[in-house]
Each structure stands twice: as C-alpha cells, then as structure tokens.
Amino acid sequence: MNDLSATDRSFGVPPSETLRRMSGLEFLSAIIAGTLPTPPICRTLDFRLVEVEKGRAAFAGNPSRDFYNPIGSVHGGYAATLLDSCMGCAVHTMMEAGRGYTTLELKVNLVRPITETTGALRAEGRIIHAGRTTATAEGRLTDAAGKLLAHGTTTCAVFAL
Secondary structure, three states: OOOOOOOOOOEOOOOHHHHHHOOHHHHHHHHHHOOOOEOHHHHHHOEEEEEEEOOEEEEEEOOOHHHEOOOOOEOHHHHHHHHHHHHHHHHHOOOOOOEEEEEEEEEEEEOOOOOOOOOOEEEEEEEEEEOOOEEEEEEEEEEOOOOEEEEEEEEEEEEEO
C-alpha cells in the first residue's frame, strides 16, 4: 500500500451511538486522528480524509490503473466519489450531535481526464448553505499542481439521528 493507506490505520464503521453523541466536526476529527476507524471505501479506492474544519473537508487520493474504465482512463465514478465525500463531509462538519445528513443530489463536472500518471489528487469541499432540513456544498478536485480536474455541487437532507 502507498502513503495514503497507513498500515496502522483501522478500517470499519463505528457504532451508530458514536455518531449520535458527537458533533460532525468531532466525529471527522476523530477519524483523522485515528481514534475512530477510517471508512472501508477509503481502503478500496485509496483515498483518505486529511483535513476538516467547520464548513470544510479535504480528501487526498491516488488514482491507479485499478480504477480504469474500458477507454483507458480513471472512471468518472472515482472523481464523483471523491467529490461526494468531500462535499458531504463539509456538510457533516456543520452537524450538531444527534444530527445527520444524506446526499439527495450530486452534480459533477469532469473537466480533464485522470490517469494513473496524474498523481496525487486533492478533493476539497466547502459548505454553501447549512439549514435545518437541507444543506448544500461545492467541491473541487485538483492534481498536485492545483490544476482543476473536476468540480461539483451537492444537496443533502438534514435530519435527527
């Protein structure tokens, strides 16, 4: 495994009670700190949460040939997954303990191809609106030089857990 997949990191899903008793920012910070497990999808697609603050979340990822589509580039679903993750987690940072969210709508624009030679990627999501029943966020996926590869928006439903 590469530098994104620390061998000492545990993967899994914490009990739902843990999610109910922590704010979104506390929960995501605990994942970064390694006191809560990293979601299994991060191992599968070789990406991880690297930064959170109120209203913002960032992921780092490494595209590989394992993610190729039949035409020889990384499948658009990889970019969409990174964007869905960073935007959803930006929303999650705004949740008080006992509140949750789920993606209602995801819009992704792929502006450049991604290949195994693209190198390390960064997906950063920022909150646009955090309301009582809905939240919106925007995200950007860039390469190590800051070149835009994809961008998107999300609408999330907000609810009590």
